[in-house]
Amino acid sequence: MSAEIHCVTVESDDPYTLATWWARVLDRKLADDDVPGDPEAVLVAPGGHGPDLLFVEVGERHGKGAFHLDLHAAEGTRDTEVARLRDLGATVVADRRRPDGAGWVVLADPEGNEFCVCRSPAERAASA
Known part of the structure; x- marks a missing residue:
């Protein structure tokens, strides 16, 4: 037996x-019942395949997220x-591209959550 990822949760000031x-960014749709001001919002996985992205309102955040x-x-x-x-509206945090074409770029969304764009x-x- 194994577990499956139901959703990836992102802490937010304004979900x-x-x-x-x-x-x-991802060309996904919000859940039909999400409206401005709700304490959470969901990006539904296309065709129901893959995990949803759940954005939840949090108060003060403590430390950097464990993953991105x-x-x-x-x-x-x-x-x-x-x-x-x-x-x-993303901002570049770090450019890790290498001359051989490998590497990635670290960006931040409008609330400062970091993510990477790879090849x-x-x-x-x-290049293989």
Whole structure:
């Protein structure tokens, strides 16, 4: 037997606004009953496959999160995805790209939660 991931939970000051931002990043939809001001908001996994992303309102946060999301471009390259995310309001925290094409870029969402953008599967295959 094994467990399955039901959802990944993200602590937030404003769950609806942050979930809306991530919906644009991931091309996901908010749950039908989510409205501004709710203490939680859910990004539903496409087709019910994979974990949902649950954004919950928290008071004071203590310390850095124990994990973060690693993303790659569904289409295109890491660099075009980083540019798209910056246009949506993400900020670059650290650039870990290497001259050989490997590496990643660390970004932060509008509330400062860090995530990484890695090379796309096509980029990894081309360098193999």
